Structure formats: structure tokens, C-alpha cells
Amino acid sequence: MAGEISKISLFELNRILKEGIQGLFPSGIWVVAEISDMSINQSGHCYLELIEKADGAESITAKARATIWSFTFRILKPYFESVTGQRFSAGIKILIFVSVEFHEIYGLSLNVKDIDPNYTIGDLARRKQEIINRLTAEGVFELNKELELPEIGRRIAVISSETAAGYGDFIKQLKNNSRRFKFKVTLFNTVMQGEATERSFINAMEQIYYNYSNFDLVVIIRGGGSQAELNCFNNYNIAFHITQFPIPVFTGIGHDRDQTIADLVAHTSLKTPTAVAEYILSLMDETADYFEQLENQVISMSSNVVSECKNYLIDLSNSIRNLNKWQISSLQNKYALLESSYHQKIRNILPQRKSILNQLQHQFEARLKYNLLMHKLRVNRLNQLLPVTIKTLLKKERIKMLAADSLISAFNPVNILKRGYSITYLNGKTLHSPMQVKDGDTIETRLAEGCITSIIENLSEKVN
Amino acid sequence: MEKKKITYKEAIGEIEEIISKMENEEMDVDDLTLKVKRAALLLKFCREKLYDTESEVDKIIKEIEKDQKG
Numbered sequence: 001m002a003g004e005i006s007k008i009s010l011f012e013l014n015r016i017l018k019e020g021i022q023g024l025f026p027s028g029i030w031v032v033a034e035i036s037d038m039s040i041n042q043s044g045h046c047y048l049e050l051i052e053k054a055d056g057a058e059s060i061t062a063k064a065r066a067t068i069w070s071f072t073f074r075i076l077k078p079y080f081e082s083v084t085g086q087r088f089s090a091g092i093k094i095l096i097f098v099s100v101e102f103h104e105i106y107g108l109s110l111n112v113k114d115i116d117p118n119y120t121i122g123d124l125a126r127r128k129q130e131i132i133n134r135l136t137a138e139g140v141f142e143l144n145k146e147l148e149l150p151e152i153g154r155r156i157a158v159i160s161s162e163t164a165a166g167y168g169d170f171i172k173q174l175k176n177n178s179r180r181f182k183f184k185v186t187l188f189n190t191v192m193q194g195e196a197t198e199r200s201f202i203n204a205m206e207q208i209y210y211n212y213s214n215f216d217l218v219v220i221i222r223g224g225g226s227q228a229e230l231n232c233f234n235n236y237n238i239a240f241h242i243t244q245f246p247i248p249v250f251t252g253i254g255h256d257r258d259q260t261i262a263d264l265v266a267h268t269s270l271k272t273p274t275a276v277a278e279y280i281l282s283l284m285d286e287t288a289d290y291f292e293q294l295e296n297q298v299i300s301m302s303s304n305v306v307s308e309c310k311n312y313l314i315d316l317s318n319s320i321r322n323l324n325k326w327q328i329s330s331l332q333n334k335y336a337l338l339e340s341s342y343h344q345k346i347r348n349i350l351p352q353r354k355s356i357l358n359q360l361q362h363q364f365e366a367r368l369k370y371n372l373l374m375h376k377l378r379v380n381r382l383n384q385l386l387p388v389t390i391k392t393l394l395k396k397e398r399i400k401m402l403a404a405d406s407l408i409s410a411f412n413p414v415n416i417l418k419r420g421y422s423i424t425y426l427n428g429k430t431l432h433s434p435m436q437v438k439d440g441d442t443i444e445t446r447l448a449e450g451c452i453t454s455i456i457e458n459l460s461e462k463v464n
Numbered sequence: 465m466e467k468k469k470i471t472y473k474e475a476i477g478e479i480e481e482i483i484s485k486m487e488n489e490e491m492d493v494d495d496l497t498l499k500v501k502r503a504a505l506l507l508k509f510c511r512e513k514l515y516d517t518e519s520e521v522d523k524i525i526k527e528i529e530k531d532q533k534g
Contacts, residue, residue, distance in 0.1 A: 151472045152513055181515060288514055294479050295507050301486045302500045309493060 014104040021102040028099045028113060033064070035090045044070030046077075050110070066098065066110040076115055083117035085257060086124060087229050090195065095119030124231065131236045131261055140243040144267045147248045150216040151287055153280055155184045157208045157215045159201065161192045166223020166254070166273035173277030181284050186215070192222055197232040205241045212246050217280065220262065221273035222253040233260035242266055252276035417448035434459055470529075472513045475506045 008016075037049035045067060052062040068076060077088050086092065097114035135141045160167045167187065174183050188204035191197050208218060220242075232238070233253060239261040242249050248267035252275055255263060263269035270276045409415055413423070424431040425444045437443060437456055445452045482503045486496070505527060 151476070179515075284514070291476070291507075291510055291514060294476065294483065295511075297483050298479065298486075298500065298503045298507065301483065302496070302503075305486070305496055 011104055014102070018102040018104065021100055021108070025100050028097050030095060030097050030116070031110065032093065032095050032119065033062075033066075034093045036060075036063075038088075038090050040073070044073060046070075046073045048112070064108060064110055066096070066112050068112040072113065076112070080115055080117045080120070084120050084124070086120060086231055087193070092120055092231070093123040124234070128234050128261060131234065131239065132264065134236065135239060135243065135261075135265065140240065141265055143243045144245055144249050144265060147246070147267055149248055149267075149283060153216040153283055154181065155214060155216045156186070156280070157218045158185055158187050159190055159204045159208075159218065159220045160187065160222060160273075161190060166221045166252070169223055170219070170221055170252070170273040170277045173274045174280065177281050177284070179285065179288055181281070181288075183280075193229045193232065198235050198237055201232075201235075201238050202241055205245065209245070215247055218245060218247055218249045219273075219276055219280075220249065220251045220253060220266070221276060223273050230255055230260050233262035235261070238262055239265050250276050250279065414448070417446070420448075422447050470509070472510055475510050475513075479503055479506050479510070 031050075033050035033052060035048050036051040038046065040046050048066040048068070050064050050066050051060050053059065054061050080086075080088050080094075095116040095118075096110075096112045097116075098110035098112050101109050101111055103109060132141070158167065158170065160170075171185060174185065188207055190200040190204045205218075208215060230253065233251075242262060243265050250268045250270065251260075251263045251266040252270045252273040253260065253263065254272050259269055268279065270279055417423070423446045425446070426437055426441060431437065431443065437459070439456050439459060441456050443454055443456065445454065482499050485499065
């Protein structure tokens with residue numbers, strides 16, 4: 001018969017389960033799990049929700065509740081956090097020593113007795129490395145680091161928690177600059193612990209991004225928080241956003257040992273907010289130093305050129321003034337040189353010339369003597385010849401004269417008259433022809449010893 | 465067409481160029497005067513950028529643009 005179904009009460013069931021379960025791991029068991037949720041009540045007891053996710057996936061494959069009683073938790077938490085440098089909170093994977101309990105009413109629960117922080121360290125390190133690898137593989141790891149620093153980083157977007165002391169320190173340090181730089185700092189408030197961190201961070205970055213042309217730098221700072229809370233900066237999304245940012249990001253989140261991923265991908269990572277402010281100041285100082293150097297160069301060079309021009313003009317006017325003096329003294333020198341060389345030459349030449357002159361003189365005198373001698377000789381000879389010549393000449397002339405004389409004598413009319421001739425005149429004129437006279441004319445006839453006057457009686461025509 | 469505003473970096477670059485020209489080339493006095501004037505303007509701009517507020521900078525950028533045209 002479909003008789004009685006075997007049945008027990010719930011309590012019975014649970015009691016059996018309890019015995020069974022508690023018998024499985026009588027002394028406890030080390031379990032690896034991820035904290036998905038955590039709460040602490042007033043008494044200091046910690047209630048955890050533990051899960052396990054499939055590798056890489058988001059789907060949950062196991063879940064359990066766990067408790068840490070306050071007397072344990074009081075010790076366990078600081079111990080864990082000091083060793084790992086990590087906050088004991090949701091999101092981390094832990095290796096815990098638990099006792100498995102089953103309560104009739106509350107069901108399965110794990111009671112945490114102990115924890116091995118090294119597992120978490122290892123796990124965190126592994127996860128961190130995974131994210132780094134992923135960012136590297138995506139080629140974005142260096143992007144922000146490769147950005148050029150602005151020449152002037154005065155407009156700063158700060159992502160911080162307003163309440164954190166870090167922001168105050170940062171502002172104070174910035175104001176404390178000797179060169180009276182004025183910085184324009186805009187605060188973008190975020191949550192820096194717990195689950196809301198990622199979302200709030202990315203919101204802040206997006207806000208900055210919409211106005212990124214109004215900023216020169218982004219600064220992420222956090223001051224005075226515990227080391228344990230740094231894990232939010234190992235978040236992939238936050239790191240990714242930093243790499244993509246178009247302006248340089250500086251971090252000063254106060255890490256003690258390892259840098260977080262945010263530190264690694266940021267353009268520059270510094271230890272503290274104060275250090276960030278100092279770094280920003282040093283950049284400005286560098287720029288300002290270089291600027292002042294250029295300024296001084298321009299000033300000194302232009303004043304150099306001006307004074308060079310001045311000097312040049314002065315030189316010109318001096319050299320014009322000096323030119324005359326110089327010309328004169330140079331001419332004087334030239335003249336003196338010429339004079340002395342002239343004198344020297346004279347001194348040299350004079351004896352020379354004198355001797356030549358002497359020579360010539362001697363020659364001249366000799367020649368003169370010679371000529372005189374020649375003349376004398378000639379004169380002598382002439383002297384000798386002269387009387388003879390004269391005698392000869394005179395003789396010749398005498399002969400000539402005698403000849404002429406006799407000729408003349410012959411022709412002398414007196415002599416002719418003596419010969420018996422006569423000259424007939426008519427009125428004083430000599431008659432050549434009978435035609436010159438007519439009958440009756442009175443003519444005179446001159447004879448050698450006197451004159452006859454006649455009158456013509458008869459003209460005869462016969463003429464021999 | 466909106467002309468791109470001169471940046472601090474560009475201004476510094478131009479000043480460096482002027483300095484190097486002053487060191488190397490022979491500048492006549494007129495050229496020098498012009499260059500020094502320009503350098504002074506650029507220096508003023510950079511000084512404002514370094515130490516003061518945007519409003520002053522805008523004023524000087526206008527002066528620089530005027531200077532470039534003229």
C-alpha cells in the first residue's frame with residue numbers, strides 16, 4: 001500500500017544535518033572565498049556574505065554566510081590590514097579558517113576563526129598584475145605618461161575628498177610659493193572608500209573631461225587615509241580613464257609601499273598631496289626661471305647693442321678728430337723721412353758729383369789748352385805766311401794797276417787830243433753827227449792846246 | 465576665420481628665435497628696434513601668463529595680433 005511516507009520534522013531534519021555537517025570538519029577548515037558583502041553590528045560582530053565566482057566570470061557559483069565574533073574580529077581585522085596593507089572589506093578574496101556550523105534556525109554558517117593574509121596579498125597582487133597586463137595589452141598603459149607637460153600648469157582640477165586633510169595641505173602648499181604664482185584650483189569631490197568609489201571617481205573625471213580645455217593638470221590626492229583603502233586605486237576602470245585623459249594626471253594618494261595602478265598609469269606619481277603641490281611649483285619655477293633668463297637676455301642684448309652703437313659713434317667722432325692730427329703728423333713724418341733721406345743722398349752724391357765735376361773741369365781745361373795751342377800754332381803759321389802773301393798780292397795789284405793805268409792813259413781825252421783829235425761842241429754839247437748842226441751854227445772845237453770857235457759855212461754829207 | 469590664439473610655448477619660441485638672431489646676425493638699428501619691440505610684447509604676454517589672470521592675457525593677445533598684422 002502507498003503506506004506512510006517516511007517523514008520527520010523540520011527540527012529533526014536540521015538536527016540531523018547539523019550533526020552531519022559538523023562532523024565533516026570537526027576541527028575546522030581553511031576556505032578560500034570572496035567577500036561580497038560585509039557589515040559590522042554595534043557589538044562589533046562582523047557579518048560577511050561570502051561568494052565564489054567562476055574564473056573570470058561574474059556569475060556566482062557558490063555562496064555562504066560567515067560570521068566573525070567581535071573578540072576575534074577585534075584582533076583579526078587590524079592584523080589582516082597591517083599585513084596586507086589592505087582594508088578588510090567587500091571585494092577582496094580571503095583565505096579563512098572556519099568552523100562550519102549549521103543552526104536549526106539560521107542554517108549554514110561559517111565561523112571565522114583565523115585568516116591568512118598572505119593569500120589575499122597574493123590574490124591582490126595577481127589581480128593587480130592582471131589589470132596591468134590588460135592595460136598594457138590594450139596599448140593604453142603609457143598614454144597619459146606620454147603627454148607633454150604644460151608650460152604653465154596653473155589651472156588645476158583636483159579630485160579628492162573634501163574632508164580629507166590632503167586637499168587642505170595641497171592648497172596650503174600651493175599658496176606657499178615665493179614667486180606669487182596664482183593657481184586656479186577646482187575641486188571635484190569624490191568618495192574615496194567603499195563601493196561607490198569607482199562610480200564617483202569616473203563621474204568626477206567625466207566632469208573634468210567636458211571642460212578639459214580649461215585645465216592644465218588633473219591632480220588626484222588623498223591624505224591621511226589608511227593604507228587599506230588604497231585598493232580602490234587598483235581598479236581597472238579608474239585606471240583606464242586615467243590613461244585616456246587628454247591632460248596629464250598627477251597622483252598623490254599617500255601610498256606607503258607599492259604604487260597603485262592609478263599611480264602607475266598616471267603621468268607622474270608622488271607620495272603625498274604636499275609633494276604634488278611642490279612638484280607643480282617646481283615646474284612653474286622652472287618655466288619662470290627660463291622665462292626670466294630669456295627676459296634678461298633680451299634686455300642685456302638690446303642694451304649691449306645700444307651701447308655698442310653709442311661706442312661706435314663715439315669711436316667714429318674720435319677717429320675723425322684724430323684723423324687730421326694723424327694726417328698732419330704722418331705728413332710731417334713723411335717729410336722728415338724724405339728730408340733726411342735727401343740729406344743723406346746729398347751727402348753721398350755731393351763728393352761723387354764733385355769728383356765728376358773736377359774730372360770734367362780737368363778735361364775742359366785740357367781741351368781748352370789744346371785748342372789754344374792749336375790756335376796759336378795756326379796764328380803763327382799765318383803770321384809766317386802773311387808777309388809773303390801780302391807781297392805777292394801787292395805785286396799782282398801793282399801790275400794790275402799799271403795795266404789799268406796805261407789803259408786809262410790811252411783813253412784819257414787829253415792824251416787822245418794830244419794825238420791830234422778834237423772835240424766839237426755846240427752850245428756846250430758834244431757833237432757826234434753833222435746832222436746836229438746847220439749852217440750858221442757856232443761851234444767850238446777843242447784842241448790839245450786850246451779852243452777854236454767857228455761858224456759853219458757849208459755842211460758836207462760825206463762821212464767815212 | 466578664427467585665428468588660433470598664440471600659446472605660451474609659441475611666444476617663448478619666438479623670443480628664443482629673436483635672441484638667436486640678435487646673437488648671430490648683424491642687425492641694423494631699425495630691424496633691432498622692431499625686434500626688441502616685438503620681444504617686449506611677447507615677454508609681457510608670457511609674464512601675464514605666468515603670474516596673472518586670463519583677462520590681462522586676452523588684452524595682450526590682441527596687442528600681439530595687431531602687431532603681427534602691422
